[in-house]
Amino acid sequence: MKQALLVVDVQPSFAPPPFLIAGINRLLPTMASVATVERHDESRTPFRAQLNWSPAADDISLVATDRVFIKHGYAPTPETIAYLASLAVERVLVCGIQADTCVLAAGFALFDAGLYPTIIADLVVGSSLDRSGALGVQLWRHHFGAVVERHEMLLST
Incomplete structure (x- = not known):
């Protein structure tokens, strides 16, 4: 099965646990991979005004994926979704930070694009x-x- 990995917001602002980074790094050599990094820009997403918190304006991905896409807010950008669609995969595996917000938002965007999102339960926090x-x-x-x-x-298949 042709698949790709979408790594959501594994970046310093969210203090990912070591097991998450290690598990993702085990999967990276096995398939195409993309990461999102959430950066703060109050003019685009009012994190400070509404939540009195924000990610850093210069955060980086803590895993070395094939491509990195910067986003502002919860959902992946249309460019991220278009890139994943261009890979012509049968499903997109999703892992990362904030399973109940940003990861879930990625799932909706992938689903709406017909990209068969599949979460990796032990690689989310x-x-x-x-x-x-x-x-x-x-x-x-x-x-x-x-x-x-x-x-x-996924490693045994």
């Missing part, structure tokens, strides 16, 4: 509401159905 990521995985399963429970399953 949640927001401060649920750092385990379990809520995000439950929401993903409800909306999209496709869940890979453990990333090792």
